[in-house]
Amino acid sequence: MLTLTLAFRNILRNRRRSLLxxxxxxxxxxxxxxxxxxxxxxYSNIINIFTQDHTGHVQIHKENYLERPSLxxxxxxxxxxxxxxxxxxxxxxxxxxxxxPSLAYGKxxxxxxxxxxxxxxxxxxxxxLKSKVKQGEYLTDGAxxxxxxxxxxxxxxAKNLKLTVGDELVLISQGIDGSIANDIFxxxxxxxxxxxxxxxxxxxxxxxxxxxxxxxxxxxxxxHELAIKLSHQGEAxxxxxxxxxxxxxSLLRVEPWQVVxxxxxxxxxxxxxxxxxxxxxxxxxxxIGVLNxxxxxxxxxxxxFGVLKAIGARPTAVFxxxxxxxxxxxxxxxxxxxxxxxxxxxxxxxxxxxxPEPIDMGGIIFDTMLGEVSWFVVxxxxxxxxxxxxxxxxxxxxxxxxxxxxxxLQAV
Amino acid sequence: MTITTxxxxxxxxxNMTTKSEETVIETKQLCREFGQGDTLVKALSDANxxxxxxxxxxxIGPSGSGKSTLLQLIGGLxxxxxxxxxxxxxxxxxxxxxxxxxxxxxxIGFIFQAYNLIPxxxxxxxxxxxxxxQGVSAxxxxxxxxxxxxxxxxxxxxxxxxxxxxxxxxxxxxxxxAMVSKPSIILADEPTANxxxxxxxxxxxxxxxxxxxxxMTFVFSTHDPKIxxxxxxxxxxxxxxxxxxxxxA
Ligand SMILES: Nc1ncnc2c1ncn2[C@@H]1O[C@H](COP(=O)(O)OP(=O)(O)O)[C@@H](O)[C@H]1O
Ligand SMILES: [Mg+2]
Numbered sequence: 001m002l003t004l005t006l007a008f009r010n011i012l013r014n015r016r017r018s019l020l021x022x023x024x025x026x027x028x029x030x031x032x033x034x035x036x037x038x039x040x041x042x043y044s045n046i047i048n049i050f051t052q053d054h055t056g057h058v059q060i061h062k063e064n065y066l067e068r069p070s071l072x073x074x075x076x077x078x079x080x081x082x083x084x085x086x087x088x089x090x091x092x093x094x095x096x097x098x099x100x101p102s103l104a105y106g107k108x109x110x111x112x113x114x115x116x117x118x119x120x121x122x123x124x125x126x127x128x129l130k131s132k133v134k135q136g137e138y139l140t141d142g143a144x145x146x147x148x149x150x151x152x153x154x155x156x157x158a159k160n161l162k163l164t165v166g167d168e169l170v171l172i173s174q175g176i177d178g179s180i181a182n183d184i185f186x187x188x189x190x191x192x193x194x195x196x197x198x199x200x201x202x203x204x205x206x207x208x209x210x211x212x213x214x215x216x217x218x219x220x221x222x223x224h225e226l227a228i229k230l231s232h233q234g235e236a237x238x239x240x241x242x243x244x245x246x247x248x249x250s251l252l253r254v255e256p257w258q259v260v261x262x263x264x265x266x267x268x269x270x271x272x273x274x275x276x277x278x279x280x281x282x283x284x285x286x287x288i289g290v291l292n293x294x295x296x297x298x299x300x301x302x303x304x305f306g307v308l309k310a311i312g313a314r315p316t317a318v319f320x321x322x323x324x325x326x327x328x329x330x331x332x333x334x335x336x337x338x339x340x341x342x343x344x345x346x347x348x349x350x351x352x353x354x355x356p357e358p359i360d361m362g363g364i365i366f367d368t369m370l371g372e373v374s375w376f377v378v379x380x381x382x383x384x385x386x387x388x389x390x391x392x393x394x395x396x397x398x399x400x401x402x403x404x405x406x407x408x409l410q411a412v
Numbered sequence: 413m414t415i416t417t418x419x420x421x422x423x424x425x426x427n428m429t430t431k432s433e434e435t436v437i438e439t440k441q442l443c444r445e446f447g448q449g450d451t452l453v454k455a456l457s458d459a460n461x462x463x464x465x466x467x468x469x470x471x472i473g474p475s476g477s478g479k480s481t482l483l484q485l486i487g488g489l490x491x492x493x494x495x496x497x498x499x500x501x502x503x504x505x506x507x508x509x510x511x512x513x514x515x516x517x518x519x520i521g522f523i524f525q526a527y528n529l530i531p532x533x534x535x536x537x538x539x540x541x542x543x544x545x546q547g548v549s550a551x552x553x554x555x556x557x558x559x560x561x562x563x564x565x566x567x568x569x570x571x572x573x574x575x576x577x578x579x580x581x582x583x584x585x586x587x588x589x590a591m592v593s594k595p596s597i598i599l600a601d602e603p604t605a606n607x608x609x610x611x612x613x614x615x616x617x618x619x620x621x622x623x624x625x626x627x628m629t630f631v632f633s634t635h636d637p638k639i640x641x642x643x644x645x646x647x648x649x650x651x652x653x654x655x656x657x658x659x660x661a
Contacts, residue, residue: 002537002544009532307528310489311542311589312517314510406489409524 007325011332014297021293022333025385028286029337030344032279032381034371037345039275041352041372043268047233049366050264051257054127054197056095056227057236058243059260063253065224066260069099071176071213074222075252081226084246090230090239093125096223098209100181102173104202106161113157115171115202117209117223126229129191132198136165136189141205144186149208151185155192156199163187171202175214176222183212233257283388291392294326298396305400306408319401326393330386337381342373349373435501436596436629437463437486442495444481444652455481456652458495463597463631468623470643471633478652479633480601486631487520487599488512500596517545521590523600523632527582529574535585536561536570542593560588563626564618580611587619591628600632604639616642 011018051057060081062073075081078096085094098117103110120139124130130138134155143149151169153161163169167187175181185204192198210217230239236256244254258265298305305318348371358367442459445452456478463469471479484490485497488504496505499519507515516522529538536557543553561570564584574582583603590598600619604612616639622628634640648656 002533002541005537006530006533006541013532303528304530307524307530309513310487310516310522310524312513312515312520312593313545314513316510317545406484409489409528 003321003324004328007321007328010297010301010325011329017293017296018329021289022329022336024289025286025330025333025389026336026340028282029334029381029385030340031282032384033337033341033345033377034348035275035279035282036377036380037341037348037371037373038369039272040374040377041349041370043272044233044372045368045370046268046366047257050261051233052126052128052229054129054227055257055261056126057230057233058228058240058254058256060226060228060243060247060252060254061224063251065253066255069224071100071174071224074176074215074224075226076216076220076222078221078223078226079219081247081252085226085228085243088239088243090232090235092229092231093122094229095119095122095126095227096206096221097123097225097227098206098213098215098222099224100173100209100213102171102181102202104157104161105170105172106163106167109161111157111160111200113154113171113200113202115173115204115209115212117206117212118203119206126227129198129203132191132196133189134191134193136187138189139203139205140188141207143208148184148186149204150188152189152191152203153187154198154201155190155196156194157202158187158190159194165190169202171212173213175212177214179214181212181214183208279384283384286385287388287392290326290329290389291396293329294322294393294396297325298322298400302400302403302408302411305403306405306411309403309405310409315401318403319397322397322400323390323393326389326397327386330389333389334382334385337385338378341381342378345371345373345377347371434465435462436465436467436499437461437631438498439486440496440498442482442485442497443493444478444485444490445493454652456485456492459654461647461654461657463629465596465629466623466627467629467631467645468620468643469631469645469647470640471631471647471649472635472640473633473649474635477649479635479649481652482649483599483601483631483633486597487522488516517542517593519596521593521595521598523583523586523590523598523603525602525605527574527579527586527606529582529585529589531574534571534573535566535577538574538585539589539592542589546593556592557588560592563591563622564588578611579607580615583607583615584618587615587622591622591626597629597631600630602633602635604634604636609636609638612636612639613642 060075062075065073082094082096085091096119100115102113102115104113118139120141124138133152139150139152153163153169158164165187169185169187170182171185172180172182191203204212207217210222215222230236237258240254240256247254308318352368352370354368355366439459439461442456443454444456445454447453459482471482473479485492488499488507492505496503504512504515530541533541539557539560540553543556561567564587566581566584569577569581574585577585604615607615619630620642623630640646645659647654
């Protein structure tokens with residue numbers, strides 16, 4: 001207790017210097033916290049926008065489907081799995097999908113198209129597909145009075161085939177039983193634009209798709225993919241691992257978006273390294289200031305350390321005293337930093353800064369830089385400030401601990 | 413008085429043992445040199461000094477005669493060039509590091525010319541600190557600080573910082589700090605040099621009282637005749653050599 005008192009009073013001894021150091025450390029904390037908040041917030045934002053475009057946070061496939069998609073790699077009895085997934089508290093929604101590469105016939109043109117069978121409501125809850133309808137009405141489940149199912153068609157494909165809402169679309173593909181699949185659909189909507197993911201896709205309802213490709217429906221329903229939206233993107237990895245175990249089906253693979261969209265994830269990680277460089281520079285500048293304070297503080301107290309050692313303080317006791325002073329200083333700096341940064345971070349997280357120019361990443365638009373408030377954003381600067389302070393105090397502390405009491409006593 | 417009986421011899425043996433147990437300090441051929449070649453300075457040459465428990469000894473001599481050097485060697489602040497220092501029968505000449513730190517903490521009390529109190533600690537805390545290093549319990553610490561504040565006549569001033577005390581008062585705190593660890597000996601290098609003669613004399617009287625009442629062993633250096641006359645034993649140094657060692661009745 002007396003040692004702590006001693007440490008505190010030593011900090012208070014040169015108030016102005018300690019205050020300046022504290023402000024620079026607290027300022028460093030503030031900058032670190034803000035940088036982190038902005039970068040984490042932006043990444044969260046990007047991840048949210050990205051995963052809600054079409055990927056979802058977690059996907060389930062038959063094994064190897066991602067590496068080599070195939071009509072035959074199906075998830076069987078998918079309804080039971082969907083039911084199980086929807087019981088999980090962290091799951092917001094699940095969207096089943098069937099993929100069938102087909103030939104699409106327009107007015108008098110043919111184009112290859114990715115035909116995707118979806119459950120309209122579930123898909124709308126999981127991704128932003130519904131909001132991307134540019135013309136017409138979002139997909140519905142049943143057939144029309146004439147027995148035709150409806151289809152939504154991507155912007156570019158529609159343009160290439162010279163089709164628009166109300167036109168007939170003929171699709172030809174191969175059924176799962178080896179038969180030739182072909183059918184007529186009525187275009188009820190155009191989705192996306194020339195640069196979005198949907199541009200060459202055709203969406204029909206899951207029921208229509210299962211009939212089209214002669215796949216099992218109902219109890220035995222077969223699909224290729226289950227896209228899952230969680231309450232928070234940060235849970236994706238843990239959820240996927242946990243679910244993989246729970247499914248007890250060795251032929252299915254549960255994978256987080258980091259794996260499904262690995263190239264996007266990797267480029268994002270590389271980008272993150274850039275912000276660590278700027279944080280390193282902040283740490284360096286603050287550390288120099290702290291080093292200066294600790295060095296001055298120990299140098300001018302050389303004689304006192306001599307007295308402490310003469311009356312029997314061990315070298316380690318002197319060492320710990322200086323480290324304790326630095327630690328106390330660092331803790332106070334963190335408190336100051338926290339008081340400065342929390343309100344700003346909270347404001348950034350709720351309002352954000354509008355970007356001077358919106359960024360378009362593959363049809364996904366970012367127009368606001370959002371901050372984030374999380375344990376990570378607060379704890380990392382705390383750990384960094386404390387560790388770097390202790391690190392720069394190490395040399396002055398060693399110096400004072402090793403000093404000969406006689407020499408120190410003769411110092412002025 | 414040359415007739416010795418059986419019992420007398422036995423008595424003498426007992427006396428011898430108790431007597432030798434009472435030796436606090438013994439130096440043997442103690443030397444300390446500084447520099448080398450042309451600049452070699454023999455700060456202390458072949459000092460053989462024995463100090464018994466309860467003695468009140470002054471080391472006197474002109475400036476540069478080696479008083480500080482002797483006290484530093486005895487107190488384990490410096491290592492001799494040759495010779496040995498025995499403190500409580502332990503040879504400390506070759507001790508270093510933590511061993512020496514702990515030995516100083518438990519066996520030696522220091523009083524410096526420049527008081528050397530820790531400026532950010534109050535008088536009481538300055539006294540308490542060394543007990544903290546020793547691991548003395550809080551209640552015992554309080555008891556001993558109270559007792560010593562009383563003994564050095566500073567009751568009621570315990571919460572003052574050194575800067576709020578006069579030189580004489582600061583040196584009294586330093587005496588209390590030196591006493592608090594219950595050392596075997598207290599070494600004081602010119603404790604009165606920074607004080608006016610009246611205050612210095614008062615401090616010495618107080619140290620002498622502590623010496624008599626608590627049987628605390630003191631060795632102090634001085635070149636002030638008024639101070640040295642209070643000692644019961646005077647060791648005179650000239651150019652690093654012990655030239656005189658005189659006990660008063
Ligand atoms: N660290 C040192 N380096 C070189 N010479 C020293 C050192 N300390 C003391 N001396 C010399 O040793 C001699 C004795 O010094 P000291 O013990 O301080 O004398 P006193 O305390 O009696 O004035 C002096 O000549 C002094 O110059
Ligand atoms: Mg001297």
